[in-house]
Amino acid sequence: MAPHADITGIQNPMQDGDRPSNGRGEEQFIVTAPNVVYSEDAITSSYVYRTTSVSKTPTGQLVAKPTETHFDFKVERKIPKVGLMLVGWGGNNGSTVTAGILANRKKLSWATREGVQKANYYGSVIMSSTVKLGNDALTGDEVNVPFHKLLPMIHPDDLVIGGWDISSMNLADAMDRAQVLEPTLKTMIRKEMENMKPLKSIYYPDFIASNQGDRADNVLDGSAACQSHLEKIRTDIRDFKQSKDLDRVIVLWTANTERYADIIAGVNDTADNILAAIQGGHSEISPSSVFAVACILEGVPFINGSPQNTFVPGVISLAERHNSYIGGDDFKSGQTKMKSALVDFLISAGIKLTSIASYNHLGNNDGKNLAEQKQFRSKEISKSNVVDDMVAANHILYAKDEHPDHTVVIKYMPAVGDHKRALDEYYGELFLGGRQIISIFNVCEDSLLASPLIIDLALVTEMMTRITWKHSTDEKFKNFHPVLSILSFMLKAPLTPPGTPVVNALAKQRNALCNIFRACVGLQPESDMTLEHKLF
Numbered sequence: 440m441a442p443h444a445d446i447t448g449i450q451n452p453m454q455d456g457d458r459p460s461n462g463r464g465e466e467q468f469i470v471t472a473p474n475v476v477y478s479e480d481a482i483t484s485s486y487v488y489r490t491t492s493v494s495k496t497p498t499g500q501l502v503a504k505p506t507e508t509h510f511d512f513k514v515e516r517k518i519p520k521v522g523l524m525l526v527g528w529g530g531n532n533g534s535t536v537t538a539g540i541l542a543n544r545k546k547l548s549w550a551t552r553e554g555v556q557k558a559n560y561y562g563s564v565i566m567s568s569t570v571k572l573g574n575d576a577l578t579g580d581e582v583n584v585p586f587h588k589l590l591p592m593i594h595p596d597d598l599v600i601g602g603w604d605i606s607s608m609n610l611a612d613a614m615d616r617a618q619v620l621e622p623t624l625k626t627m628i629r630k631e632m633e634n635m636k637p638l639k640s641i642y643y644p645d646f647i648a649s650n651q652g653d654r655a656d657n658v659l660d661g662s663a664a665c666q667s668h669l670e671k672i673r674t675d676i677r678d679f680k681q682s683k684d685l686d687r688v689i690v691l692w693t694a695n696t697e698r699y700a701d702i703i704a705g706v707n708d709t710a711d712n713i714l715a716a717i718q719g720g721h722s723e724i725s726p727s728s729v730f731a732v733a734c735i736l737e738g739v740p741f742i743n744g745s746p747q748n749t750f751v752p753g754v755i756s757l758a759e760r761h762n763s764y765i766g767g768d769d770f771k772s773g774q775t776k777m778k779s780a781l782v783d784f785l786i787s788a789g790i791k792l793t794s795i796a797s798y799n800h801l802g803n804n805d806g807k808n809l810a811e812q813k814q815f816r817s818k819e820i821s822k823s824n825v826v827d828d829m830v831a832a833n834h835i836l837y838a839k840d841e842h843p844d845h846t847v848v849i850k851y852m853p854a855v856g857d858h859k860r861a862l863d864e865y866y867g868e869l870f871l872g873g874r875q876i877i878s879i880f881n882v883c884e885d886s887l888l889a890s891p892l893i894i895d896l897a898l899v900t901e902m903m904t905r906i907t908w909k910h911s912t913d914e915k916f917k918n919f920h921p922v923l924s925i926l927s928f929m930l931k932a933p934l935t936p937p938g939t940p941v942v943n944a945l946a947k948q949r950n951a952l953c954n955i956f957r958a959c960v961g962l963q964p965e966s967d968m969t970l971e972h973k974l975f
């Protein structure tokens with residue numbers, strides 16, 4: 440049997456029952472239809488995309504016209520060997536997700552106060568949720584399949600992980616520093632984690648809190664953007680890919696939240712300008728933007744798990760020029776995820792939400808970094824905009840530009856560590872002047888909620904590199920737009936192609952992801968109409 444790359448790419452003999460890390464993904468179901476063709480290398484499907492075009496008569500009456508667009512999709516079936524390089528690898532999220540993948544790959548169980556705990560991927564929408572495939576042909580019962588099985592996706596156990604950190608701490612000590620995982624688990628993986636040492640990274644002190652300086656002992660020379668930093672990151676990516684014998688690398692930012700970069704004409708407003716600005720060492724180019732540019736030039740997807748504006752206009756233009764995937768911003772892990780579901784429920788139920796007070800405190804290093812105003816401001820923006828689309832969609836409850844009061848507070852409280860507290864009050868108007876007050880106390884384990892999102896972002900991003908589309912009348916298949924808005928379910932402030940709308944409603948985001956994957960195997964969206972159970 441072919442050797443099986445372990446988490447650091449060190450070749451290990453395959454364990455019995457292990458998946459071939461470079462074999463074809465085993466589909467759990469096949470679609471039998473004239474519009475879907477399975478070949479050795481790909482699944483191709485013809486898909487009719489049905490929407491409704493709305494116009495207005497001179498008297499203001501709306502006219503709804505059903506429309507159809509014919510697309511072809513192609514999904515490569517071969518499962519590649521994929522490396523995930525984390526920026527901020529030694530952080531709470533980076534060390535936790537690495538430990539989690541190692542624990543799952545080794546199928547570990549460990550003792551806890553509540554008994555024996557087995558490794559799992561709970562909190563990952565791809566690995567631990569299901570989607571309705573259809574109805575049983577004989578019984579009519581719903582048939583649900585793992586989200587992961589909708590398409591031939593990579594398995595997180597097979598991810599080869601590496602990355603960078605401004606802190607030189609190895610991943611075993613970083614795991615201790617994070618104070619997230621049970622000692623019994625840490626003991627079982629310490630040896631492997633000790634061998635994982637982050638690469639030196641880019642450190643421009645002005646972009647993260649000054650209180651982060653004491654951990655910055657693993658940095659490249661130079662305190663402002665420069666060509667050598669860009670080239671070093673590109674070399675790191677190439678070396679990692681080559682040394683681990685990878686088919687593809689994905690880079691994901693889980694480093695500290697940076698302050699927003701000013702958008703400056705002639706500096707970061709166009710692709711050429713940002714390349715020149717890096718070459719010229721401009722001080723307004725952030726480390727995260729240098730990483731993004733490096734990835735784009737290497738044709739490596741770059742995902743931003745933090746709220747800063749890494750994707751200044753010049754970076755987006757460069758991604759479009761190179762047709763290289765980018766996605767972001769800011770993992771949607773706890774308080775905001777709850778908000779995007781609750782606000783959708785309240786407003787779509789016709790309840791007029793009039794104020795949202797979101798307070799949280801946390802004691803991890805993220806909280807420490809966010810204790811400084813400029814870094815907090817990046818987070819405040821991403822945590823505040825999440826209700827805009829749901830409010831704007833309901834002109835019965837809200838006049839134009841009317842919206843609920845909304846405040847976001849984050850306080851650093853070292854004592855609680857990674858076990859973040861989220862306290863929310865939702866206040867709304869009911870029938871005939873009634874009032875609704877919803878008060879929530881939510882202990883969101885920051886890293887244990889964010890780590891599965893890192894896995895989902897990596898798996899969906901990698902899947903998108905194997906999906907192409909064309910109009911049925913066209914000759915050539917092509918990639919989706921370089922800005923991967925399909926990732927929005929995992930992100931607080933979804934980055935979308937320029938000029939396209941942002942959807943924050945959680946259910947819509949999940950449906951979009953699921954239905955696009957269904958379309959790739961020629962299946963129509965699940966309408967939930969279940970007419971077969973209503974029309975007798």
Ligand SMILES: NC(=O)c1ccc[n+]([C@@H]2O[C@H](COP(=O)([O-])OP(=O)(O)OC[C@H]3O[C@@H](n4cnc5c(N)ncnc54)[C@H](O)[C@@H]3O)[C@@H](O)[C@H]2O)c1
Nearest residue numbers: 527529530531532604605640694695696745772804885889
């Ligand atoms: N639930 C969550 O944990 C959650 C949710 C949404 C967003 N985020 C964001 O994810 C990021 C990571 O969160 P965390 O809890 O792991 O924080 P953390 O502070 O524990 O980890 C960040 C790591 O990044 C490193 N770092 C800082 N600047 C760097 C650079 N230029 N290059 C390489 N490494 C660098 C730090 O040394 C640290 O090890 C933060 O920006 C946070 O706001 C976290």
Ligand SMILES: O=P([O-])([O-])O[C@@H]1[C@@H](O)[C@H](O)[C@@H](O)[C@H](O)[C@@H]1O
Nearest residue numbers: 770771772773774775799805849
């Ligand atoms: O996703 P979410 O729980 O709303 O947001 C979280 C914030 O509440 C928290 O203060 C911060 O430390 C995390 O980085 C994360 O952004």
